[in-house]
């Protein structure tokens with residue numbers, strides 16, 4: 001078990017978000033998410049699970065600092081989130097939109113390091129490490145157009161990891177992948193997470209994926225005015241066994257929330 005760390009803790013209190021155009025004729029605000037409370041410990045793998053459109057990406061964007069809250073608090077470590085920061089990195093569903101097509105795998109992975117003016121020799125050590133960690137050694141000189149969807153997603157992950165953020169915010173990162181590649185990526189993500197002290201918040205609407213990955217699973221109620229209605233501890237060892245009776249019991253319990 002890794003030591004808990006304060007800098008990668010996340011505290012959310014009475015968080016509300018509405019978009020200004022969503023005020024009714026009477027001026028009353030319509031909330032996308034309302035009164036969200038959540039505490040995520042440093043080094044935790046927390047999954048946000050909920051139906052399409054309930055506000056999972058909105059909550060992730062609030063933690064990332066991409067959108068501003070209407071009221072409430074989002075703190076990372078001791079600091080209130082006001083804008084994006086190097087302590088938080090976001091991995092999106094479509095790697096295509098985040099990779100630079102004119103840069104090779106290595107150049108994409110080293111992009112943030114170059115921006116930080118890290119010397120070339122040091123950049124190479126770091127990019128070698130993370131390219132190997134995501135299983136892309138030997139592909140350093142390829143361009144994104146020469147890679148499969150799964151390989152592009154790995155490049156995105158290697159790039160994010162090479163910047164060493166304390167917190168990984170992942171928005172359905174494997175949603176566009178075929179079932180086999182998705183399984184491989186899920187296993188690799190767990191291995192990567194277990195070898196670092198990073199906090200992960202992972203958004204999905206797939207119960208099986210949530211149970212394969214999460215230490216805890218927060219279930220969001222259907223929107224509007226969505227909140228985290230239940231939190232499940234997942235007391236199953238990694239790697240998770242999809243066929244175990246315990247897995248099925250938890251799957252059924254969680255499924256029941258979506259059948260109400």
Ligand SMILES: Nc1ncnc2c1ncn2[C@@H]1O[C@H](COP(=O)(O)OP(=O)(O)OP(=O)(O)O)[C@@H](O)[C@H]1O
Pocket residue numbers: 019032050051052053054055056057058059205223
């Ligand atoms: N910029 C915006 N302006 C107005 N409404 C928005 C904006 N962004 C999102 N919404 C609305 O907020 C709600 C929640 O959207 P969000 O993308 O957070 O849901 P989600 O749970 O991530 O959905 P999905 O699983 O389908 O990706 C939706 O009703 C959406 O239309």
